[in-house]
Amino acid sequence: MELKTGVDYELRTLLREELETLQKYVEMFDDMSQEEKAELREWMAQGKSVNSNPNYLYAENGCLLDFINASRMDRDMVENPEDYR
Secondary structure (H helix, E strand, O other): OOOOOHHHHHHHHHHHHHHHHHHHHHHHOOOOOHHHHHHHHHHHHOOOOOOOOOOOOEOOOOOEOOHHHHHHHHHHHHHOHHHHO
16 A cells, blocks of 8 residues: 555554554453454454443543453443442
């Protein structure tokens, strides 16, 4: 792919940065399942960040949870609803 404009260059740089972020994130969660990895890749393919989540779940400190921690919390809430009442 030939770069033709500044926008093309910015897009290529953004994509490279997102791929690097994804790689670092996957390395950080060495216990990530294949299903979690697939869900994360699909999430990022939609242009979203590893540092956000589809359910807008927040940690106790008020910060938005990253994708994997939010996904794990969501599954736990479904499996153990009594722990969240």
